[in-house]
Amino acid sequence: MEIDVGNALASVASPGVSRDSLERLDERVARAHERIEAGRAEGEHGYAALELPVETDPEPIHGAVDSLEIDPEALVTVGIGGSALGAKTLVDALGSGEVETVFLDNVDPDWVSRRLANLPLERTAVNVVSRSGTTAETLANFLVVREAMEETGVDWTDRTVVTTGESGPLAELADGHDLPKLAVPDGVPGRFSALSPVGLFAPAVCGHDIEAILDGARAERETLSGSLFSCPAYAYGATTYALETRGASVNAMMPYAESLETFAEWFAQLWAESLGKDGLGQAPVRALGATDQHSQLQRYRAGPRDTLVTFVTPRERGEREIPDAGIEDLDYLSGAGLEELIDAEFEATEASLAAAGRPTVRLEIDSVDARSVGGLLYGMEAACVLAGELAGISAFDQPAVEWAKRATRGLLGGGEFAESEAVAEKTELRIGGPSGASMR
Amino acid sequence: MEIDVGNALASVASPGVSRDSLERLDERVARAHERIEAGRAEGEHGYAALELPVETDPEPIHGAVDSLEIDPEALVTVGIGGSALGAKTLVDALGSGEVETVFLDNVDPDWVSRRLANLPLERTAVNVVSRSGTTAETLANFLVVREAMEETGVDWTDRTVVTTGESGPLAELADGHDLPKLAVPDGVPGRFSALSPVGLFAPAVCGHDIEAILDGARAERETLSGSLFSCPAYAYGATTYALETRGASVNAMMPYAESLETFAEWFAQLWAESLGKDGLGQAPVRALGATDQHSQLQRYRAGPRDTLVTFVTPRERGEREIPDAGIEDLDYLSGAGLEELIDAEFEATEASLAAAGRPTVRLEIDSVDARSVGGLLYGMEAACVLAGELAGISAFDQPAVEWAKRATRGLLGGGEFAESEAVAEKTELRIGGPSGASMR
Incomplete structure (x- = not known):
């Protein structure tokens, strides 16, 4: 995984982070890394996830x-x-x-x-x-x-x-x-378990090289170090943290590969459950390039300055030539491939957000293959752990989902819970339906 | 479609809108409705979309x-x-x-x-x-x-x-x-064209009753009136507008029906392209109940107070009994159906957000059938048009997506465009990959 945070710099975007701020933040990255290293070495709850590439x-x-x-x-x-x-x-x-x-x-x-x-x-x-x-x-x-x-x-x-x-x-x-x-695996929250038997059994049944997935993750693990300037994962975690503190409360994950649509969903869980607590945490949004240029892009370019768009783009793709249309207005497409079209759309979208002063980050992978995807997942997990450290948040619990679990159980007769009684006390203001507007 | 905005009231949630504020806002709804009526009567660009149920x-x-x-x-x-x-x-x-x-x-x-x-x-x-x-x-x-x-x-x-x-x-x-x-259809932007041949041909090929889809939309059209208290669509548009101005910059659309997952995606386009302009507009997020209780819910309950969660729930579902497990801890599930489980999860999640003082809105439909879905789509379109009127925004254009289109065309050799030249001027700060950290 390679990362380019150039378009998240304050010289390009607002919110943006200056090069000087990144240098200062790097001291905190070094301290956070020490904390992470200690957690990894001791197999401490949650931190154990970062050892899966070697433990699995x-x-x-x-x-x-x-x-x-x-x-x-x-x-x-x-x-x-x-x-x-x-x-x-x-x-x-x-x-x-x-x-x-x-x-x-x-x-x-x-x-x-x-x-x-x-x-x-x-x-x-x-x-x-x-x-x-x-x-x-x-x-x-x-x-x-x-x-x-x-x-x-x-x-x-x-x-x-x-x-x-x-x-x-x-x-x-x-x-x-x-x-x-x-x-x-012990001490690994579910959302960090992709690189364990939890995530690897299904691809193994499909005949994929799970060793290559782990190998890609191991290579990313090797880059973990005390500086964001030498570790792509930490560069992502530190940049998103810095942008969030400067107003980027939304993080739109937008891979330019149809096959990575579910990756964006996985990322949304990782980001929301790990970092969405104590009144903090970016709202992760799943997006998909090029499709969502025709959907979400309008807001990211012209709406509130509250969104970071994260691109994931493979350097290599398959090829599929666009046949000649014999239509004058479409001559420019003839002889090109779909791969050139989607790559051009990616570069154009990235530049269009920069031209509007909106921050973006680019994550590049070799191609959508086992090794690269293993590295991508590991990189996002390490980025998330670092962002949690910088924000002073425990990335490994999800206390806010327990309330609804108890209420559900109570509603189905699985015990007495105060939470399920609260369900019956709902405030209503109904409009439409058989009864028209009414308030209780 | 029936709407319940009780959990978006200031007495329940923050941000929330007081009953008094809604009464005051209703005067603006009446004026906006006059504007919309005039646009519909003249088949004016965009407003024409609201006539599709009778024009198609x-x-x-x-x-x-x-x-x-x-x-x-x-x-x-x-x-x-x-x-x-x-x-x-x-x-x-x-x-x-x-x-x-x-x-x-x-x-x-x-x-x-x-x-x-x-x-x-x-x-x-x-x-x-x-x-x-x-x-x-x-x-x-x-x-x-x-x-x-x-x-x-x-x-x-x-x-x-x-x-x-x-x-x-x-x-x-x-x-x-x-x-x-x-x-x-003339004068109807693509994202408003579901109730025209653009949206109806595919369901017709699949054997669906497209008259029932239009019929459901017509019933919703009949409710358009000068008061949010008698029109579910306007109640949604006005409530989301009021919440956005009070800090709810994110709108998570969370249907409790797997078959409505794409509806959430459609809603995201409608909301982002129509309302994301002039520095305004909620970031629409696609969610899915009950699945995303195990993903996004943590942030909505405990993250920043910037999110409205919109639920869509059908009153009727199919049935599927949960067999007896013979496991003590799971006795409460035996004899229940999956339909009771998902309904209980919905009510529990709604209550859990209310208990944390987070705003939600509930949209109820009879079931996921042709008539109800037609009404739901129309209702969201009318809500969107009203929200645009209240915000003073033109909901029917999408100027911010043009830049990238020109850049793409230029990159592929389809003409000379200043936009495509901007692509080459990208600021880089790369970390990882063969070259390590570098800045240009």
Whole structure:
């Protein structure tokens, strides 16, 4: 990964960060790096994520793939949030090959039923992923999948891999049915687990080189050092931190590659759950180049000066020539390739934001391949950890999501919780519908 | 569509709008409505969009479907931005039935090649959509599709429908090959064209009841009136405007239905291109319930007080029972359905944001059906037009995207443009890669 923060400098953009400010910030980066190094060395909660490229053993993952008693046409991954997004990001980036991949990461009954109805169940493998083994959405969906298989006479126990913590209902289930079990690594929050069995099993089923993914991450790990000027990941974390303190409360992640659309979604989780606390944290927005030039770009160029646009662009792409149209107005496209068109659109969009004085950052990768994507994910994780250190925030917890979990459980009769009682006290001001406007 | 803005009131949330402020704002809503009425009556540019439910004639759309000389297994829609998102939203919401739908709305060569390689070209219909007939991305992709068909001996002229303006290269192409032509309605910007042939052809090919879509939109149009307290669409437009002026610079659109994920993307374009100008405009963020509770929710509850979360929730869903797990900790799920789980998660999330004093708005629809979705799209368009009036912004242009279009054209040798020369003058501060840190 290479980064270019030139268009985030105060000489180009507002908000922007001056070269002098970056130099001063670099002293704090050095101290933050010491803190991060100590956390890594001790395998401290969260910091352990930055050791995954060297800690993750690919052998059990290959073993779990080999243990499937079918040659799968489809793979259903049942998980939600960090238990699904890493694997989905890797599979969408690298392609799913001959295997149809489905991620059951929502509990919408219509959608779940439709997805299951369209699957070749007798040739479908299952990976159920939950550290605690009690995640309501994941367990509910897994029970639905299991029943659907049983109802069609398919033995779910010969094609199910369980990814979970050391104990809990899923671990017990795996032991009871002698299912292959992969470990959710200790001390690593879900959103940082892409480079562990949580993220790597699905790409392995699709035939991807998971060693290359880890190798790319290891190369990025080697760059972690006490200066943002020698570490692309830290340069990104420090620049986004500096821009946020100067007013960039929105971070639009805009890869110029269709296959990285899910990466932008993964980034949104990483950024929002890790840094969105104590009244701080950029709002991550998923965008996609070139498509969203025709959607979000208007606001980024002419709306409030509150947005950093982060581009990800591969240096190499496939080629696809644009045939001659025989239309005068389109002569300039003839003989070019789609790859030249999308690259020109990227450069034009980057320049158009600079011309309007809006900050952008460019992340360059060699191509959308296993090694580069592994490095990209690791780089964003390290950037996020650094940004948390600089902001004085604990990047590894997500306390604000617990309230709704307790309320949900209470609403479904799973216990008495003050939170579920609060649901009934909602203030209403309704307009439309059978009753017209009314206030309670 | 019914709206509940109770959780956006100042008594619940900060930022929030007091009941008194809403009453005062209602006088401005009345004046804005007069302006909108005048624009609609005169078919004025942009305002014409609000007349589409009564102006759109479904007959030519059915005629174009009937004119296809194949019974399509797949439909490729070639368009970008507003020329694709309305149709994609409707097809994703209502399902594509027996027809595989592909939207070529990006110029990524790897992705385009992969999509084409997987299509049954001899049973694939094509809809190419561009008002001007010169949109670079759309024309490039259309030429690629046409060539791929020619190379496999498929006659593209017997299954291609052209949706375009009265003149231009695409109109000429249609006339030259005697292709069925659908009209992009006059005076309607692309992002407001979902309820015209631009948005309705694809759902018609998939067998959906496009009259019901228009019917739902007509019902919403009937509610437009001089008071936000009697019009759900205006209540949404006025509330979002009031919240933006009080600090809610981010609007996270979070439908609790997997099939409405693309609707959130459509909304993002509508909101960003219409309202993101003159230094104003909320940053629209696409979210999805319940999935993004495990991703974005942390920030919305505990990050900066800059975000309005807009929920869309259907009153009716399909059912899917959660089987008994025989696991004590999960007993509360047994006998419930996925529909109860997702509904409980929605109510819990809404209440959790209220408990943290964060503003939310709830949009309720009957179910994700043709009539309700038609009403939802129309309601959001009317809300957007009203918000533009209140902010003193022209909602119907998108001047900030022109710069990059000229730069792209210049970069590809399509003429001399000052914009493309600016691209070469980029400020660089590179870190990583072969050269290490460097500044130019």
